[in-house]
Amino acid sequence: MIAIVDYRGGNLTSVARALEHLGHRSEITDRADRIRAAERVILPGVGAAGASMANFARLGLTEVLRDDVIGAGRPFLGICIGIQVLLERSEEDDAQCLGVVPGVVKRFPAMVDGRPLKVPQIGWNRVRQRRAHPIFDGIPNPSHFYFVNSYYPAPADPSLIIAASDYGLEFCAALARDNLIATQFHLEKSGAVGLRMLDNFCRMKA
Amino acid sequence: MLAKRIIPCLDVRAGKVTKGVQFLANVDVGDPVAMARYYYEEGADELVFYDITASNERRGIMIDVVRAVAREIFIPFSVGGGLRTLDDMRGVLLAGAEKVSIDSGAVRNPALITEGARAFGSQCVVLSMQVQRTGNPRCASGCEVVIDGGRTPTGRDALEWACEGERLGAGELCINSIDRDGTRLGYDLEITRSISARVAIPVIASGGAGEPRHLLEAFTGGLADAAIVASIVHYGEHPIPQLKRYLRENGVEIREAVNLERNAT
Numbered sequence: 012m013i014a015i016v017d018y019r020g021g022n023l024t025s026v027a028r029a030l031e032h033l034g035h036r037s038e039i040t041d042r043a044d045r046i047r048a049a050e051r052v053i054l055p056g057v058g059a060a061g062a063s064m065a066n067f068a069r070l071g072l073t074e075v076l077r078d079d080v081i082g083a084g085r086p087f088l089g090i091c092i093g094i095q096v097l098l099e100r101s102e103e104d105d106a107q108c109l110g111v112v113p114g115v116v117k118r119f120p121a122m123v124d125g126r127p128l129k130v131p132q133i134g135w136n137r138v139r140q141r142r143a144h145p146i147f148d149g150i151p152n153p154s155h156f157y158f159v160n161s162y163y164p165a166p167a168d169p170s171l172i173i174a175a176s177d178y179g180l181e182f183c184a185a186l187a188r189d190n191l192i193a194t195q196f197h198l199e200k201s202g203a204v205g206l207r208m209l210d211n212f213c214r215m216k217a
Numbered sequence: 218m219l220a221k222r223i224i225p226c227l228d229v230r231a232g233k234v235t236k237g238v239q240f241l242a243n244v245d246v247g248d249p250v251a252m253a254r255y256y257y258e259e260g261a262d263e264l265v266f267y268d269i270t271a272s273n274e275r276r277g278i279m280i281d282v283v284r285a286v287a288r289e290i291f292i293p294f295s296v297g298g299g300l301r302t303l304d305d306m307r308g309v310l311l312a313g314a315e316k317v318s319i320d321s322g323a324v325r326n327p328a329l330i331t332e333g334a335r336a337f338g339s340q341c342v343v344l345s346m347q348v349q350r351t352g353n354p355r356c357a358s359g360c361e362v363v364i365d366g367g368r369t370p371t372g373r374d375a376l377e378w379a380c381e382g383e384r385l386g387a388g389e390l391c392i393n394s395i396d397r398d399g400t401r402l403g404y405d406l407e408i409t410r411s412i413s414a415r416v417a418i419p420v421i422a423s424g425g426a427g428e429p430r431h432l433l434e435a436f437t438g439g440l441a442d443a444a445i446v447a448s449i450v451h452y453g454e455h456p457i458p459q460l461k462r463y464l465r466e467n468g469v470e471i472r473e474a475v476n477l478e479r480n481a482t
Contacts, residue, residue: 025313028287029291057338128417129418129419130417132219133388137220137470150477151473177218201291201292203474
């Protein structure tokens with residue numbers, strides 16, 4: 012069973028629908044016992060890092076996610092806000108995050124080369140794979156994925172960055188460390204390449 | 218750099234696609250779900266559905282359409298037409314749409330933009346505006362905002378309303394030229410460009426695409442981030458893969474849609 016963490020973040024059902032389309036069973040849940048018992052955990056979402064952290068705390072999920080799932084090395088996939096909360100801190104509302112990945116979450120620059128940069132980034136951006144990873148099995152390099160974000164993760168350890176994109180500057184589009192995988196782009200809205208990556212996550216050896 | 222988006226538009230009345238779309242082999246052309254799947258597989262970057270159902274009682278049918286579409290396609294899509302309240306917006310978002318498109322409802326009640334952005338995030342709120350060269354001297358950009366499907370002029374300047382919409386929290390602007398709609402003469406590049414040059418949110422050109430070069434013009438001279446297509450794709454003359462090839466050959470950053478799904482899942 013794959014647990015999709017319900018932290019009132021929105022956009023949960025689109026991930027569930029994508030998994031259903033791929034033939035994988037999943038459950039949207041906010042229950043600590045269900046999340047602990049799941050074979051794999053997906054943390055999707057739209058919203059703000061601070062509000063998400065507050066919801067984890069209110070639902071009693073902070074330690075479950077940080078220690079019982081990620082700390083214990085269980086297969087974990089974070090999407091969009093689900094990548095940002097992994098870092099130590101976000102510039103968005105100066106929010107404290109889970110801190111399982113050293114580094115911070117930064118806002119895109121307002122101006123690039125004297126021209127205003129459109130923020131949030133909304134649309135399809137080219138994602139370059141920096142190194143081989145099972146999550147990229149069958150994915151052409153580069154490929155376009157769908158992004159909606161004003162902030163981006165900046166891990167302190169660049170070797171964790173498995174894919175990068177450009178938007179005003181080069182930023183981390185996906186990171187991985189052992190069974191922890193996270194993408195800034197929306198796998199569930201990125202057409203065939205997004206579905207394939209979701210499928211790859213569901214098939215990776217636990 | 219973001220790829221320029223091609224967004225097919227489907228008008229839906231009482232659960233059926235209304236514009237005559239006769240070309241699609243093996244597709245029930247009236248069925249919005251089948252058409253959405255067709256365009257998704259063709260490589261559309263996003264879809265938009267306009268609910269042109271006249272009466273409120275039948276609004277529920279559209280929610281069922283949205284729910285069914287969301288099970289079949291895995292790219293963003295927006296829903297517009299007759300959304301007047303936060304609850305209307307919530308309904309289509311919960312049913313699986315990525316964005317809502319608000320139009321006359323936002324002109325009558327501009328707070329709807331701000332409330333929607335606060336409740337769902339500005340990335341969910343597309344301010345769609347119908348603009349027309351009415352000759353109103355108060356409209357310095359040359360275009361006036363009209364509502365109710367183009368029947369009612371508002372006296373508002375299109376460029377001013379666009380900037381106001383951005384300030385109120387809209388995440389994207391869709392500029393639909395009433396003058397060009399259905400003419401296949403090309404987008405109104407002038408108003409699209411004036412708005413795009415002034416705002417820091419994505420601008421979608423709409424109304425008038427009839428030839429592949431019209432999309433190229435929208436993305437270059439018009440400074441548009443995305444383009445709505447209707448009859449240019451609905452009648453099969455210019456399928457999306459062909460439009461994309463043409464744009465790519467002309468130096469436009471375009472998403473390559475690939476078909477990779479495993480067969481045996």
